[in-house]
Amino acid sequence: MTLNGKVALVTGASSGIGEATAEELAAAGASVVIGARRTDRLAALEDRLTATGTKVLSVELDVTDQDACQAAVQAAVDQFGQLDVLVNNAGVMLLGSIVGADTTEWTRMINTNVLGLMYMTDAALPHLLASKGSIVQMSSVAGRVARLGSGVYNASKWAVGAFSESLRQEVTDKGVRVVLIEPGMVDTELRDHITDQNAKAAIEERASRTRQLQAADIAKAVLYAVTQPDYVAVNEILIRPTDQV
Numbered sequence: 001m002t003l004n005g006k007v008a009l010v011t012g013a014s015s016g017i018g019e020a021t022a023e024e025l026a027a028a029g030a031s032v033v034i035g036a037r038r039t040d041r042l043a044a045l046e047d048r049l050t051a052t053g054t055k056v057l058s059v060e061l062d063v064t065d066q067d068a069c070q071a072a073v074q075a076a077v078d079q080f081g082q083l084d085v086l087v088n089n090a091g092v093m094l095l096g097s098i099v100g101a102d103t104t105e106w107t108r109m110i111n112t113n114v115l116g117l118m119y120m121t122d123a124a125l126p127h128l129l130a131s132k133g134s135i136v137q138m139s140s141v142a143g144r145v146a147r148l149g150s151g152v153y154n155a156s157k158w159a160v161g162a163f164s165e166s167l168r169q170e171v172t173d174k175g176v177r178v179v180l181i182e183p184g185m186v187d188t189e190l191r192d193h194i195t196d197q198n199a200k201a202a203i204e205e206r207a208s209r210t211r212q213l214q215a216a217d218i219a220k221a222v223l224y225a226v227t228q229p230d231y232v233a234v235n236e237i238l239i240r241p242t243d244q245v
């Protein structure tokens, strides 16, 4: 139980990688704060975790709302007295061409993947500086390799990488560790929200010939990163399915 006495807040914990990460950190002994918009899904996760003896706080959280981000962090600290790990996982991937795009989808991606992650970081930093905690940013292979049909999602994840590296340089000598996780294709609900039919068909075709990663594979990487000794900073983890070129 390497995270006994630690408190972790996971955004986007209502499905996929966030849900699996909350489960993994809880299994390692952490108290967990789980945030997302779908409170019914959070309630089901809370029930499962509570049944295993984990202390859990669910918070309704839209990361695009800065006040909600502040309130979620405050609720975590009010309940548990500290914050040791923030997992900035909430994200959307609305793939599609740039020419003729529905630009409201660009706004959603940037507001969620970039600004939301920044708002949560801002809210959590005073507490992470106090606890010498860790902040885990869920980027993507898409934050390292740009592809046709993925321009704005690429841009959002590139922004996560740049922001996180600058933050790392600012806080590492204060004992706060910044971790960038970059998964390849993971079998989650992420691509269900794509509205561009060509982009959707293309990614479904790629998925059909790929043994995809499971959310738990990424959760284990998060656990590895946040359970190292204080002097070890895992800066970046890139994990692709073996079948993904």
Ligand code: NDP
Binding pocket: 011, 012, 013, 014, 015, 016, 017, 018, 035, 036, 037, 038, 039, 041, 061, 062, 063, 064, 089, 090, 091, 092, 093, 112, 116, 138, 139, 140, 141, 182, 183, 184, 185, 186, 187, 188, 189, 190, 191, 215
């Ligand atoms: P899911 O769609 O299963 O999970 C996304 C999570 O983000 C949900 O819990 C959703 O909760 C939450 N979310 C979305 N918008 C908001 C918002 N405005 N406020 C709060 N929560 C929000 O997909 P994944 O688990 O795959 O995605 C998690 C992260 O992993 C994302 O950042 C994604 O970019 C990244 N990633 C995923 C890969 C993949 O192949 N699946 C590959 C690389 C990176 P709710 O709707 O309830 O608010």
